[in-house]
Amino acid sequence: MKNRLLFLLCLLGSLFLPAQELYYPPTTNLSWETMTLEEAGFCTDREQELYDYLESTNTDAFLLLKDGKIVIERYFGDFSVFTPHLWNSAGKSLTAFLVGMAADLDSLNINDPTSQYLGTGWTNCPATEADIKIVHQLTMTTSLDDGVENSACYDPECLVCKAAPGTRWSYHNGPYTLLTDVIESATNQGINTFIAERLTPRTGITGQYRDFGFNEVFISTARSMARFGILVQGNGRWAGTPILRDTAYLRDMITPSQSLNPSYGYLWWLNGQPSYRIPTLQISFPGPLLPNAPQDLVAAIGKDAQLLNIVPSQGLIMVRMGSTPEDGSLVSTGYNDAIWEKINGLYCTTATASAADLPAGVSVFPNPAGDFITLRSAAPLRRVSVFDQAGRVLRSERLSGQQARLALESLPRGVLLLRIADAQGGVSWRKVVHR
16 A cells, blocks of 8 residues: 555656647747657658648648647748738637736736726617626627627627626627727737737737728738747747746636636637537537547637647647638638548558557546546547545546546545556556646
8 A cells, every 4th residue: 555655646746747848939030940740740641631631721821830849831822931811810819818918917907897998888788888897808708799780890889788798608709809909908009019019029929910890800920820829838938938927817718718608718719628609609519619639629710710729738739821611610610620630640550559659648638627527548448547645546437439528526626646548558647636
């Protein structure tokens, strides 16, 4: 018993060791370290199949990064590393990050009423206007009516009452777009000046918001979008320098922000949740947003499939820019998932490949966890055993398939240790915080 306890205590300490070191490209030149597909844990057999699919679906730029290094960088047609591109609604996720930066400066608090920065009368909804907060704009829960003739319109006459703030989720561009006005009012800086002075010098992220009718759209190169992915993957730090100091805000930004649509954070889309909603519909769909993608993926998604995907468990970042693919939807989840089906095809599938050969290993998410966690493995799962910190076995269950859901509601709160065995004889240990 003492030996087992000592082993588990040593294991617990080892689980706090840092993951693979994240590479940060220089901020003042085009140099950027690369990694081959093989070095990233992929095979080249189906590489061309990915490129053919991207080109046939009107892709202009595609990048795949591993631990910050470029594994794939492809441009199609007349596009190049220097060509700027619209982010469309993927820029919402950047706006959320900028709100966090403004909060870092004590210029605003996300629980402040929006009218504190936009003044009274910014809506045509006097009954509830004072109750709408910045956090409602971040979570798409202002509950203003998105069924108006032009849901992108942010003039007061377009922003009418529908329900009490926080009680209805709807993908409503009008109230969202006003977040840039909130930032500008709070910081006394234009949004592009704010970026140029506080983001670009420290990260190399360049670009500007530009007005297209009622839409305010960020424009940059694909590499700047990839840099933003590295910044978020690095927990708001760039090469050791904190860009967004409030790590609690960053965590809340990329975890479920409300129960109405658990697949939505602060203007970020989240995979691996029990259900999701999409724009224009008031119904929930069961299952994860992107079934073929890693379940801990978080995504910035814009019209015509402007995509930034971040996979913390695998150190992967994917960027896709282009014109409309086949689905042409506001939030191209189907197309995003199809790209991951192609990326999954890059993993080596030779007869001698084992679970240890596959880069993902075992993923456990979310973590910290509520009443349920999901286990995902490159090899078929066989059994999971749950231990407390004293080394006592709390539960042991047989599993099958490469993904399983484990209920935690009857287990104690705090740190739990999971021993996960797969059908190929591999064993992985994971630490989970049950809260």
